[in-house]
């Protein structure tokens with residue numbers, strides 16, 4: 001009996017150790033898997049924040065449609081909050097008559113129910129101005 005115990009103990013230790021090792025390895029694999037699984041999302045998030053870093057949108061090139069669709073359209077496509085609708089010449093005529101700089105100023109700093117930068121401070125001045133240019137072009 002004693003002899004069996006002396007043989008069995010080391011064997012049990014070996015088994016236990018290799019099980020621990022296997023567990024440890026498994027954990028590392030699943031960490032790697034997790035990194036692989038979230039990578040696309042992480043890259044998309046990086047791409048989304050890239051304009052500030054200048055990677056996704058080259059300097060001087062603004063995706064007007066994207067900025068309009070994601071920020072300005074909430075009010076300027078629908079007329080919500082009394083916003084002048086894009087393409088509504090009657091609503092834009094008197095505003096355009098104030099001059100481009102006045103419109104830039106309102107869009108960047110806000111005016112009445114119009115929040116500064118459409119409520120998205122992460123937009124660059126160039127992005128906001130590009131949409132204002134688009135509004136002016138659509139009002140002609």
Ligand code: HEC
Nearest residue numbers: 072075081082083095103106107112113114117118131132
């Ligand atoms: C929460 C709603 C809302 C959002 C979002 C919004 N606007 Fe406006 N905007 C308004 C309203 C309301 C007015 C009219 C303000 C007034 O004249 O009283 C307005 C007016 C303007 C004007 C005319 C300003 C003037 O001096 O007559 C410009 C230009 C403009 N918005 C640009 C933008 C741009 C560019 C964006 C996106 C970056 C944007 N807006 C997003 C509500 C919004």
